[in-house]
Amino acid sequence: GAVVSQHPSRVICKSGTSVKIECRSLDFQATTMFWYRQFPKKSLMLMATSNEGSKATYEQGVEKDKFLINHASLTLSTLTVTSAHPEDSSFYICSASSQGLQETQYFGPGTRLLVL
Amino acid sequence: AQSVTQLDSHVSVSEGTPVLLRCNYSSSYSPSLFWYVQHPNKGLQLLLKYTSAATLVKGINGFEAEFKKSETSFHLTKPSAHMSDAAEYFCVVSLGGSYIPTFGRGTSLIVHP
Numbered sequence: 001g002a003v004v005s006q007h008p009s010r011v012i013c014k015s016g017t018s019v020k021i022e023c024r025s026l027d028f029q030a031t032t033m034f035w036y037r038q039f040p041k042k043s044l045m046l047m048a049t050s051n052e053g054s055k056a057t058y059e060q061g062v063e064k065d066k067f068l069i070n071h072a073s074l075t076l077s078t079l080t081v082t083s084a085h086p087e088d089s090s091f092y093i094c095s096a097s098s099q100g101l102q103e104t105q106y107f108g109p110g111t112r113l114l115v116l
Numbered sequence: 117a118q119s120v121t122q123l124d125s126h127v128s129v130s131e132g133t134p135v136l137l138r139c140n141y142s143s144s145y146s147p148s149l150f151w152y153v154q155h156p157n158k159g160l161q162l163l164l165k166y167t168s169a170a171t172l173v174k175g176i177n178g179f180e181a182e183f184k185k186s187e188t189s190f191h192l193t194k195p196s197a198h199m200s201d202a203a204e205y206f207c208v209v210s211l212g213g214s215y216i217p218t219f220g221r222g223t224s225l226i227v228h229p
Binding site: 004006034041042043044046049091093095104105106107108109110112 | 148150152157158159160161162165206208216217219220221222224
């Protein structure tokens with residue numbers, strides 16, 4: 001149980017375009033979802049926390065107009081990278097948790113974004 | 117406030133020998149503690165968690181960790197390393213509720229044949 005999926009697993013796009021990444025909790029209702037960015041050989045950097053039905057809370061230094069997060073239901077959150085640039089290339093990972101799971105985070109497999 | 121320190125950025129062992137990955141934490145309240153493993157280009161997989169029950173926690177793939185409040189530690193161990201254990205390991209502390217989990221910087225486990 002407690003499976004989280006991400007789609008797509010890899011995406012290549014041109015500079016200036018927007019990319020949407022989906023994060024789904026497959027077998028539980030996620031009251032909270034987290035979005036992370038991971039640089040090569042580095043730990044995870046928390047970008048934002050989202051609770052279903054409310055606006056996401058962004059970490060300091062993360063541009064909310066560039067990284068749009070929507071948590072429309074208890075099983076789906078999306079991250080849209082708007083007007084992507086090469087410096088946005090990274091590994092993006094989501095996680096989901098709920099009080100019923102003792103607030104353990106379950107992670108998606110990640111999305112590799114490459115902006116040309 | 118909470119923080120977590122993974123004391124080693126790299127740990128190198130031979131296959132079949134014991135593994136010790138160290139993690140120390142600080143927390144104002146009783147925390148929940150987690151160990152995750154990440155293989156290259158993959159998401160994170162939960163190895164084990166401590167949530168105020170038994171202090172010795174057994175996880176998947178033969179890993180276990182002991183919560184020692186007096187030492188504020190939550191070290192991860194395994195009696196015998198396998199080549200497939202080579203990966204990045206993250207220690208995480210969480211107070212739950214509205215508190216955001218805090219990640220350690222990660223420890224890269226290298227297993228030599």
